[in-house]
Amino acid sequence: MDCISTPVATADTRPRLTARLAALPRGDASLFRLLFGAALLALALGLAGGFVTALARARALNLFGDDAYRVLTLHGVSVFFYWLYLIQAALLLVLAAAENGRGLALRPLAWLGAALMLAGFAASEWISAIGTPLLYDGSPELAVDDPRSVGVFALGYLLLSAGLAAAAVSGIATLLQPRRRGEAEAFSAIGFALFAWAGFLIVSAIAATNAFLPGLLWALGAGPFPADHGTEWHILFHNLHYLPLMATVLVWYVLTQHLTGVTSIHGARLSKIVFAAYLVFVPPTSLYHMFLEPNLSESVRVVGSLLSLFVSVPTLAAFAIIVSSLEASARARGATGLFGWMKGLPWRNPAMANMGWAVVNMLVGITFAFVLIQEKLAPMLSDTFFVPGYFHFFAVGVLTQTFLAALMVILPALGGGALWRPDLLRRMPALVTLGLLIFGTAGIAAGVMGVPRRVFDVGYGGMAPAAWPVLMALVGVGATLFAVALSVSVYGVVRTLLSRRAPATAESRRVDWTDGQRGVGAVPAWTGPLSVAVLIATMYVATIVAFEIIQSLPIVAIGGGHGH
Amino acid sequence: MSERHVTTRRGFIAALGFSAVSLYGAWAAYGAAPLPFGGHKGAAASEPDAHDGHGGGHGGHGAAEAPAEPAGHAGHGAAAGMTPEEFRSAHDAFVERFTQKDGSADPHAAVEAHAHGGHGHAGAGHDHASMGAAMVAAAEPVDVYLMAQKFAYSPDVLRLKAGQPYRFRMMADDITHGASIQLGSASRIIRLRPNVVTEQTITFTKPGAYLVYCTVYCGPAHDAMQGRIVVG
Amino acid sequence: MKMTEELWLVVAIAAVWAALAAVYALVPSLGMPGYVRVWGGGAALFLLLAAVLAAAGWTARRG
Numbered sequence: 001m002d003c004i005s006t007p008v009a010t011a012d013t014r015p016r017l018t019a020r021l022a023a024l025p026r027g028d029a030s031l032f033r034l035l036f037g038a039a040l041l042a043l044a045l046g047l048a049g050g051f052v053t054a055l056a057r058a059r060a061l062n063l064f065g066d067d068a069y070r071v072l073t074l075h076g077v078s079v080f081f082y083w084l085y086l087i088q089a090a091l092l093l094v095l096a097a098a099e100n101g102r103g104l105a106l107r108p109l110a111w112l113g114a115a116l117m118l119a120g121f122a123a124s125e126w127i128s129a130i131g132t133p134l135l136y137d138g139s140p141e142l143a144v145d146d147p148r149s150v151g152v153f154a155l156g157y158l159l160l161s162a163g164l165a166a167a168a169v170s171g172i173a174t175l176l177q178p179r180r181r182g183e184a185e186a187f188s189a190i191g192f193a194l195f196a197w198a199g200f201l202i203v204s205a206i207a208a209t210n211a212f213l214p215g216l217l218w219a220l221g222a223g224p225f226p227a228d229h230g231t232e233w234h235i236l237f238h239n240l241h242y243l244p245l246m247a248t249v250l251v252w253y254v255l256t257q258h259l260t261g262v263t264s265i266h267g268a269r270l271s272k273i274v275f276a277a278y279l280v281f282v283p284p285t286s287l288y289h290m291f292l293e294p295n296l297s298e299s300v301r302v303v304g305s306l307l308s309l310f311v312s313v314p315t316l317a318a319f320a321i322i323v324s325s326l327e328a329s330a331r332a333r334g335a336t337g338l339f340g341w342m343k344g345l346p347w348r349n350p351a352m353a354n355m356g357w358a359v360v361n362m363l364v365g366i367t368f369a370f371v372l373i374q375e376k377l378a379p380m381l382s383d384t385f386f387v388p389g390y391f392h393f394f395a396v397g398v399l400t401q402t403f404l405a406a407l408m409v410i411l412p413a414l415g416g417g418a419l420w421r422p423d424l425l426r427r428m429p430a431l432v433t434l435g436l437l438i439f440g441t442a443g444i445a446a447g448v449m450g451v452p453r454r455v456f457d458v459g460y461g462g463m464a465p466a467a468w469p470v471l472m473a474l475v476g477v478g479a480t481l482f483a484v485a486l487s488v489s490v491y492g493v494v495r496t497l498l499s500r501r502a503p504a505t506a507e508s509r510r511v512d513w514t515d516g517q518r519g520v521g522a523v524p525a526w527t528g529p530l531s532v533a534v535l536i537a538t539m540y541v542a543t544i545v546a547f548e549i550i551q552s553l554p555i556v557a558i559g560g561g562h563g564h
Numbered sequence: 565m566s567e568r569h570v571t572t573r574r575g576f577i578a579a580l581g582f583s584a585v586s587l588y589g590a591w592a593a594y595g596a597a598p599l600p601f602g603g604h605k606g607a608a609a610s611e612p613d614a615h616d617g618h619g620g621g622h623g624g625h626g627a628a629e630a631p632a633e634p635a636g637h638a639g640h641g642a643a644a645g646m647t648p649e650e651f652r653s654a655h656d657a658f659v660e661r662f663t664q665k666d667g668s669a670d671p672h673a674a675v676e677a678h679a680h681g682g683h684g685h686a687g688a689g690h691d692h693a694s695m696g697a698a699m700v701a702a703a704e705p706v707d708v709y710l711m712a713q714k715f716a717y718s719p720d721v722l723r724l725k726a727g728q729p730y731r732f733r734m735m736a737d738d739i740t741h742g743a744s745i746q747l748g749s750a751s752r753i754i755r756l757r758p759n760v761v762t763e764q765t766i767t768f769t770k771p772g773a774y775l776v777y778c779t780v781y782c783g784p785a786h787d788a789m790q791g792r793i794v795v796g
Numbered sequence: 797m798k799m800t801e802e803l804w805l806v807v808a809i810a811a812v813w814a815a816l817a818a819v820y821a822l823v824p825s826l827g828m829p830g831y832v833r834v835w836g837g838g839a840a841l842f843l844l845l846a847a848v849l850a851a852a853g854w855t856a857r858r859g
Contacts, residue, residue, distance in 0.1 A: 065784040135781055141739040141758070142783065176848065182856040192802055196809070199845050203838040210833050230740065230757070232830040266574050269801055274581070276805040279842075280812050283835050292755040294762040295827055306597060309585045317581025328572050370587055376596040380750050383742055383779040450744060450751025452779040457787045463775040464746065521572035529571055532580050540590050547594045553747045554770035556729070559763055 015510065017258045018413035020098040028093075028103045029414050033497060035090035035114055036407060038121060040494055042082035043400065045125065047490065049075030051483040054439075056456050058476025059469065068456045069133035076136025077128050077156075079395065082121050084244050085160060085204075087403045089117060089167040091247060092198055094410060095254060096174040099191050105177050110170035116163030124156030135454070137233045140215045140226050151219025154212040161205035161212075168198040168205075189264060189271035190257075193250045196275050197243075200282075204243050207236040230293070238286035242311075245394070246278040248402045249318040252355060256322055258409055259352050260345065261514035265325045265521050274321065277314040285311040291378035301375040308373035312366055316535075319359065320528040327525040329513040338526060346509045350425035354405035354489070357429035361397025361436060363531065365390055367538045368444060371546050379557070380550045385475070386447025389440050396482060397436050401429055407493045417499025420492040428485045435482025442474035448549060648759040651735050655709040659719055668721035668794070671706050671730075705731040705765050710791075712741035712756050714783055717776060717791035724795050729767040735760065742779030745793065753779055768795040800853070806846040814839035 024032075052071050056063035063071065097104050104110050128134075131149030134142050138153045175195050178184040187195060211232040217223030226232075253271070257263050264271050287304025290296050296304075330341035346352045368390035372381055381387070412419050419425070451458055451468050458468045570576055591597035646654070662669045708730045711718040724730060734743055736756040744753040756762055768774070778789035817836035820828055 064787070069781065069784070069786075139740070142781070144739075172845070172848070176852045179852040180855050185853070185856070186800060187802060192805075195802075195845070195849075196806070199806075199809075199838075199842055202841055203834065206837045206841075207834045210830050228830070231828055235830050235834050265572065266577060270574050270577070272802065272805060276809055277581075279809040283813055283816050283838070286831075292753065294755065294757055294760050297825075300826065302598065305591075306588070309588055310582075312584045313581045316584060317578060320577045320580040324572050324577060366584070370584060374591060374596060376594075379753050381753075383744070383753050383755065384751070448750055450746050450753070452742070452744070452777065454781040455777075455779075455787045460775055460777060460790050463773075463790065463792070464777075465748070521568040524569045525571045528577075529580060532583050536583055536586060539584065539587050543587060543590045544594075547590075547596070549750050551594075553750055553752065554768060554772070555745070555747055555752055556767040556769065557752055558765040 015258050015261070017098060017254065018409070020101055021094070021410060021413035022415070023101075024094075024097055024414070025103040027107065028097055031104075031107075031111060031114060032090055032094045032097075032410075032414060035086055035093070035117075036411065037494075037497060038114075038118055039083055039086035039090055040407075040490060040497065042078045042086055042121065043490055044487075044494075046075050046077075046079030046083055047483060047486060049078060051479060054476045054479030054483070057458075058473045058479075059457075060473075060476055064456060066133055069135065069454075070129065072454065073128045073133045073135050074125070077124050080136050080240060081124065081157065081160060082117075084240070084395075084399065085164055086117060086121070088197075088201065088244060088247050089113065089164055091251065091403065091406060092171045092194060092201065093167060093174070094414075095190070095250075096171040096194050096198075099188070099194060100174045100177050102177065103174075104170055105173035106170040109166050109173075113163040113166030113168075113170065116159050116166060118163075120156045120159030120161075120163060122156075123152055123159060127152040127156065137237070138212065138215065138229075139233070140218065140229055144225070147219040147221075150215050154215035154219065157208050157212045158216060161208040165202050165205040168201040171198040186268075187272075189268040189275070190250065190253055192268075192272045193246075193253065193275040196279055197246055197250060200239070200243055200246065200279055204236065204239040207232075207239050211236045231290070234289045235286065237289055238282065241394075242278060242282045244399045245315060246275070248358070248399055249278075249315060250275070251402050251406045252318070252322055252358075255351055255355050255405055255409065256326065259349060259355075259510050260326060260329070261510075261512045262325050262329045264321050265328050266321055271318075271321060274314050274317045277317065281310050281313055288373040288375070288378075291375045292382045305373060305375040309370075311373065312370070315362070315366070316532060319362070320532065323528040323531065324521075324525045326513075327527050328521040328523075331523050331525065332520040333513060338530075342527070344511060344513075346511050348422070348426060349509045350419065350422050350428075350489075350492075351405040351408040353426040353429045354401040354408070357433050358398045358401045358405070361393045361401070361433060363535050364437075364440070365393030365398060366535060367542050368393075368440075370539045371542050374543065374546075377543075377546050377550060380450075380546065381447060383453055384447035385443050385451040385453055385472075387453055389443025389445075389447050389475075392443070392482075393436055393440055396486065397433060400486065401432060401489075404489050404493055408496070411493065411496045417496055420495040420499070425489055425492045428489045431485035432482045432489070435478045435480070435485060437478070439475050439478025439482060442471045442478060446471035446475065448546070646733065646761045646763075648735060648761065651709070651733060651761045652711075652737075654707075654733070655711050655718070655735075658707070658709040663719065664723070666721075667719075668723050669719035670723035671708055672723075672725065703727070703729050705729040707731050707733065710734045710743060711737050712743055712778070712789075713737040714739070715778070715785035715789040717743065717789070720791040722791075722793045724768060724793060726768050726771045726795050729765050732762075732764050732766050734762045734764075739782055740780050741782050741789070742777070744777055744779045746775040746777065751779075755780060768793070771795045800849075803846055803849055806842055806849060810839045810842035810846060813842065 049071050052061065053075050055061040056068055093104060093110055127149055131152065132143040132146045134149060134153050138157065140150045143149045172195060175191055211229065214223055214226035215229065218225050284307045287300060288308040291301055327341050330344055335341035335344060347356065371377060408419055446468060449465060449467060451471065458464055458472060588597055592599055659669060662671050662673055664670055664673060706728060708722060710732060734754060734756055736758045739758055741756045742753060743756055744751045754762065754764065772795055774793045774795065776791040776793055778786055782789065813835045817832050817839055820826055820831040
């Protein structure tokens with residue numbers, strides 16, 4: 001036998017997560033639905049903006065000048081700030097409330113946080129639509145003669161930050177309630193991860209305030225022009241990368257337990273160390289975003305590059321914990337064959353399909369991320385389409401698909417209807433990944449050739465290589481495919497959110513691998529180490545190819561620049 | 565509980581987490597990371613952006629790196645430590661002195677006037693595509709000034725010679741720009757911050773017309789911001 | 797006070813962040829005062845969270 005024979009959980013064996021969600025106070029459920037709805041609106045706006053941007057870059061749409069960059073701004077602001085932060089705030093609160101078992105603590109603060117974030121959302125979208133296009137980093141130097149755009153843009157992010165901090169404090173208080181009641185002496189692994197994540201969200205709010213308060217003060221005439229915005233932005237930008245990645249891994253833990261009944265076979269302590277490692281490793285690894293900055297000294301570049309090698313430690317460790325726990329549990333139930341155990345996973349459940357394909361996207365994304373963290377390759381790749389080429393594997397393939405997977409489980413349990421057309425939704429992640437592979441392959445190739453990140457017409461009057469427009473057309477093809485497939489997923493989740501039908505008699509399929517713990521881990525679990533070995537091999541290939549290309553260029557260049 | 569297989573032990577899982585650090589090996593092999601125990605790919609480690617189109621060494625370029633070697637260019641009055649004002653003044657003088665009838669700037673066009681400190685930069689005999697690394701290293705760099713501003717470069721066309729090192733001094737005049745050079749299979753990207761003088765010593769090893777373009781969004785006509793380096 | 801593993805981990809996070817903020821503060825040539833504010837603020841926050849964690853455990857034991 002090369003697969004596992006496993007019972008499918010029936011509707012009457014409701015797992016802990018959905019049972020606890022269903023029992024939450026009605027007021028909390030309303031808050032969660034409001035935040036999930038706002039997050040999905042931001043995702044829909046961002047998806048539309050991204051799709052139009054990709055079509056314009058593929059020359060399938062004629063969009064130039066301010067209009068084009070306004071659409072690009074809307075895309076970035078909607079997805080990278082409001083989709084990712086709103087969904088994180090919502091997931092933090094809902095998972096903390098479920099962990100507590102009695103709903104939210106400091107409920108008014110959570111509502112205040114939601115109100116502030118929504119006010120920020122409105123301000124940011126409005127100014128992005130009508131103001132000077134500032135892209136998602138809101139650089140004030142682009143609008144020195146338009147303080148209103150700078151001020152309102154900064155105000156939007158500051159409101160978001162304030163709301164995020166308020167929601168995180170409510171989440172922390174919620175997580176601590178069982179301890180204060182004497183019902184628990186320690187967090188579960190997920191509880192500790194939520195606690196650390198909430199702290200990290202507050203730090204992200206501090207970083208956003210550090211980056212955008214000077215812009216608001218300048219716009220109000222109360223401060224000097226924020227000439228150093230670029231450096232301050234990088235700190236927030238780095239947080240923006242790893243905060244949702246930590247949230248993703250946390251959601252994988254939650255979903256794995258929900259969909260299979262499996263918890264870590266390595267104990268809660270190792271998981272807590274791994275989640276703490278996110279916070280330990282993130283700050284020292286932040287310098288690689290600045291490798292092109294002329295002010296950065298060579299020694300800092302070298303040290304920054306070396307430290308960046310550690311950026312994947314917690315993510316790969318968490319991946320190894322989850323995969324080895326699943327495989328060992330499956331083998332303890334009799335699964336055989338190198339990869340046969342995976343057939344036993346509940347792939348017919350759209351949440352499982354989204355999570356599974358998210359892992360594939362993560363491995364692809366990490367491969368190319370590690371090309372970019374090498375400071376000597378930065379002069380070839382930074383500021384090119386290589387960057388969106390690889391990070392869409394993360395932003396869409398990993399983060400968005402994981403968070404949608406969470407919603408597919410949480411929304412029906414919160415009192416919405418049954419999940420909309422699960423048989424259709426479970427097919428979307430493969431299509432999204434296919435689209436991303438086309439988008440990413442063409443985009444990364446274009447980036448290596450030098451196609452800039454933010455130029456709509458890459459013809460340069462015939463001076464540009466002939467391959468550039470062709471590659472950007474392929475980027476448009478890939479974007480169309482994943483945008484359509486992702487839209488179906490988003491539509492399904494929105495339908496589920498808005499549905500008033502009672503949940504179906506049977507929940508989406510799960511398996512129960514909680515039995516069979518006897519002897520777990522006694523036989524080899526090769527999937528994790530083999531996956532990592534393949535990852536390292538592809539990272540080596542990608543890095544070597546990049547070095548070979550940069551060394552083959554008809555130029556000898558010395559000095560990364562220095563300044564005052 | 566029965567004995568765990570090695571692949572399901574905590575230590576093994578933790579080690580997997582650190583596995584990507586092994587990419588250091590590839591970096592070190594290309595001289596892109598310092599080696600332990602004092603081992604050092606000297607030139608590559610200290611001059612990270614140097615790379616040779618012929619796959620050969622390039623240690624000789626070390627002497628051309630402006631920050632490390634301000635001496636020998638005292639005649640310029642500006643090497644490491646050039647202020648934005650000094651840059652603007654030098655840029656204006658460069659454009660005025662070397663602009664040709666077709667609008668391009670050729671720093672070799674009036675080499676006598678450009679000579680300084682008793683040594684010229686004519687680069688005579690260095691204009692061949694097959695210029696070897698040793699000859700490249702031997703030549704003194706010629707100063708070139710490039711100013712980026714909305715939405716053009718000044719000068720927008722530069723005429724240079726293959727094999728001749730040029731000390732590019734670059735600065736953005738208003739807001740952040742890029743000055744990226746398209747070199748065929750890839751580009752070399754330079755980010756220019758306003759009022760920050762950036763220096764790179766660049767040698768083109770093959771003749772051709774190279775597109776220079778902005779890689780940092782700078783406003784509505786960002787797409788049109790381009791220039792050219794014609795290497796003969 | 798009993799130092800649980802959770803408390804240790806949160807204190808460790810605060811310590812790393814504080815060290816990083818100190819480096820950026822003590823080497824001004826790095827030119828990144830924002831790092832001092834953000835990572836220093838983060839260190840203070842996680843120290844506060846460690847205190848809250850300890851207080852919650854203390855409250856539970858007394859109650």
